[in-house]
Amino acid sequence: MTEPTDATAHTGRRRAASAFALAPAALLAERYEALDQRPDAMPVRGPDIGLVMLRGRAGGGGAAFNLGEASVSRASVRLVSGEIGHAMILGRDxxxxxxxxxxxxxxxxxxxxxxxxxxxxxPVIAADADALRDSAEETAATRVDFFTLARGED
Structure with missing residues (x-):
């Protein structure tokens, strides 16, 4: 495998971190356990559970406002080879x-x-795409088309 540039490595790592975060816990645990002979990781921080403030903007560009709080879990680990991994997951897991x-x-x-x-x-990205497709199909099945009949007087 060729060594990626800084920009592609950053984009790839963001994509991977996003996949880890959006994966259902059971699927992530299944895929994690399937990785045999993985090196051990030493905890650096956490896992910790806390709250973050969700902020929004009216119309996408208006004044910022506090929408509410959300529970998050975070952790950091270090491999023996020196790499440090970080994660922040929505929820209390x-x-x-x-x-x-x-x-x-x-x-x-x-x-x-x-x-x-x-x-x-x-596999996580494929499972997420399947779930989105299933949800779209369920939504489409309940779609109601409204129409107006013209009375011919016009």
């Missing part, structure tokens, strides 16, 4: 945050990157 941080650290290691992409990131 510290174990999922720890797994996602470990996967992030493994993704940064050139020896593991291709395997993480193939065995974790790609």
């Amino acid at each position: 510290g174990e999922k945050a720890r797994m996602a941080a470990h996967l992030d650290a493994l993704w940064q290691n050139p020896d593991w990157r291709e395997r993480i992409e193939r065995d974790v990131v790609a």
Whole structure:
């Protein structure tokens, strides 16, 4: 595998971190456990559970306002080879945050990157696309078309 440039590595890592965060906990745990002989990770921080403030803008460009709070879990781990992985997950699942941080650290290691992409990131993104397609099909099945009949007087 060729070494990616800084820009492509940054984009790829963001894509992978997004996949780890959006994956259902059961699917992430299944894919994580399937990675045999993965190096151990030492905890650096957490997993911690806390709150973040959600902010919005009226119309996309108006004044910012506080929408509410959301629970998040975060974790950071370090591999023996030096890579540090971070994760922040919506919800109160510290174990999922720890797994996602470990996967992030493994993704940064050139020896593991291709395997993480193939065995974790790609299946998670495919499962998310399937779920979105199923939801769109369910929504389309309940669609109601309204129309107006002209009375011919015009």
